Amino acid sequence: MATVTLAPMEGVVDVYMRDILTRIGGFDLCVSEFVRVSQHLYPASVFYSLCPELRQDGKTVAGVPVHVQIMGGETHVMAENAGFVAELGAPGVDINFGCPAKTVNRHDAGATLLQWPERLHDIVSAVRRAVPDTIPVSAKMRLGFAEKSLALENALAIAEAGAGKLTIHARTKMEGYRPPAHWEYLRPIAERLDIPVVANGEIWTPEDYDLCREASGCEDIMIGRGVIARPSLGWEIAQRRGESTGMTAFNWSQILGTLAEYHDLIEGMANPPRQAGRLKQWIKLLARSYGEAGELFTRIRRLEDPRSILAEVEVTKERVLDVA
Numbered sequence: 001m002a003t004v005t006l007a008p009m010e011g012v013v014d015v016y017m018r019d020i021l022t023r024i025g026g027f028d029l030c031v032s033e034f035v036r037v038s039q040h041l042y043p044a045s046v047f048y049s050l051c052p053e054l055r056q057d058g059k060t061v062a063g064v065p066v067h068v069q070i071m072g073g074e075t076h077v078m079a080e081n082a083g084f085v086a087e088l089g090a091p092g093v094d095i096n097f098g099c100p101a102k103t104v105n106r107h108d109a110g111a112t113l114l115q116w117p118e119r120l121h122d123i124v125s126a127v128r129r130a131v132p133d134t135i136p137v138s139a140k141m142r143l144g145f146a147e148k149s150l151a152l153e154n155a156l157a158i159a160e161a162g163a164g165k166l167t168i169h170a171r172t173k174m175e176g177y178r179p180p181a182h183w184e185y186l187r188p189i190a191e192r193l194d195i196p197v198v199a200n201g202e203i204w205t206p207e208d209y210d211l212c213r214e215a216s217g218c219e220d221i222m223i224g225r226g227v228i229a230r231p232s233l234g235w236e237i238a239q240r241r242g243e244s245t246g247m248t249a250f251n252w253s254q255i256l257g258t259l260a261e262y263h264d265l266i267e268g269m270a271n272p273p274r275q276a277g278r279l280k281q282w283i284k285l286l287a288r289s290y291g292e293a294g295e296l297f298t299r300i301r302r303l304e305d306p307r308s309i310l311a312e313v314e315v316t317k318e319r320v321l322d323v324a
Helices: 015-024 044-050 052-056 075-087 102-106 110-115 117-130 151-160 183-192 206-216 225-229 233-240 252-269 272-286 291-300 306-323
Strands: 004-006 029-031 066-071 093-097 137-144 165-172 197-200 220-223
Touching: 004 015, 004 233, 015 052, 015 233, 015 252, 044 052, 044 075, 052 066, 066 075, 075 093, 075 117, 093 110, 093 117, 102 110, 110 117, 110 137, 117 137, 117 151, 137 151, 151 165, 151 183, 165 183, 183 197, 183 206, 197 206, 206 220, 206 233, 220 225, 220 233, 225 233, 225 272, 252 272, 252 306, 272 291, 272 306, 291 306
Parallel strands: 004 029, 004 220, 029 066, 066 093, 093 137, 137 165, 165 197, 197 220
Antiparallel strands: none
């Protein structure tokens, strides 16, 4: 059966965002923000901080499994940490070969490894050996570092090393997040591999989902920025897959209610400046799908107290209800 996965976006899709988006629905799986491992075995506290769901059977409150993503270039260290996070109860381990951040790539991790297929193979193989057979190991990559000539070779190296699934962000490292996503490059890879290939990149609407599936030949998808900008996207795609009925995009009033719920969740951070930053970040991203969010962001952009931002959200919701 086709699956929809919530992408691991550092500093955006944390435990609180995973909670709220999986409760809205449409997701079969989440992948945690990456744990950057190097030089040594990390203590349990590091994994718990980025994936608190490990304390609740590796699932969100809505019951969606969360696989833990690790990133690094040292084969034995990656394997050691993968084995340990499996002991902590991770329902799956994912390996990051896609992060395009310059600071990450300068330190031999993420997308920079796509220049050496043999290194991808060695890391995946070591991780697979370190993790019990009952726990799935997957990987995420891009189409390449500077260009795409090694895309198939990299994908084959990962699959032959024992990964059970491969997610491909359909751009190179150098292309960053600039449109378009080259979904068509995924089709020949999916046709060669004996494991599921998951398409990722530039899926903002249910119509994009249809176009991606047609171009890539992939039934499975991963969405990140698209669902942050349109929180009901996973839910809408589930309807398109015939798994649910009667689902429509959230209206602005529902978005405001979701923002209020998010405010209550992130009180768990106990860090008001960080909470305010997360609220503003999400409201700004919502403006791609909701013009009203751009207007709201203009009003709250200088606020530093999350309670003041919530008050503005509530006032806005009351105005919307009065008009309705």
